[in-house]
Amino acid sequence: MSDPVLPLGGTQYEGLVDVREAGPQGMIALRGNLADASLQEAVTSLTGLPMPDMRGAQVLGESGVLWMSPDELLLLVPYRQAARVCAQLSEALQGQLALVENVSDMRAMFRLRGTQLRDVLAKLAPVDFARDALPVGELRRTRFAQVAAGVWFSDDTTAQVFCFRSVAEYMFNLLCTAADPDAFVGFHAG
């Protein structure tokens, strides 16, 4: 198997928050009837995580289940296991109207760390980033400036941002600009 190549080679930036390109991250897109018991069983047994509620992000380490839309989940698995999990999931869902696809190389992912996280993100997306509006463990799909993106907080000072691979550099530049040390806001602090 060839070695995975990160879109930006694992680049990083330290400013108001630490921006670090994460990955490679195995990702599996799953579309189907999320209320179906056998689908839920397959997802929970393969990832070892509970089904997320609406907009939920159940993530533990490199594994996770992200609620993308009423009929779509994004499963996070370790990169090397993606193909195997994808095959197992397809088999478990045989006979059902469901789509399973290994999309590990489709996206870029960034890990943001810092106390000014919510201020930095609020510069880029038309989203209320207050702690009670976007709590830890909730996925928000939105746009960052001109590109589609998803973001969730894994704890109060850590967020994961993902976007399409083709706009990885644009996204990294955005995040760096928003995290410029001279652009302190201090609105969401405390």
Added chain:
Amino acid sequence: MLTLKCPYCGVQADETELHAGGEAHLTRHGPGSSDADFESYLFMRENPKGVHFERWRHVNGCGKWFHAARCTMTLEVFGTYPAQTTEPPKKIRDAITVKRPGWTWRELS
């Protein structure tokens, strides 16, 4: 700024996260229809000052199409509802009646 609540994922979506899809509740007249029906399906649109029903797509989000009832003059949103319907649900129409008594839109009121 117009914000609509997506009825599928519950997000308060900003206008810029959405894609406008034009007027809602059109009846499609395709092959075999009369010229007049086809013409009205293709071209005839409401352009009201006031209550309006529109289609929107939550494009930077869950990707679903939904319907919204809003006022074109004040941008007041009366409600949003899923697209699997051919007419606005009663709840939405009642909500409009509370705010705009005597409203009409096409054959609805």
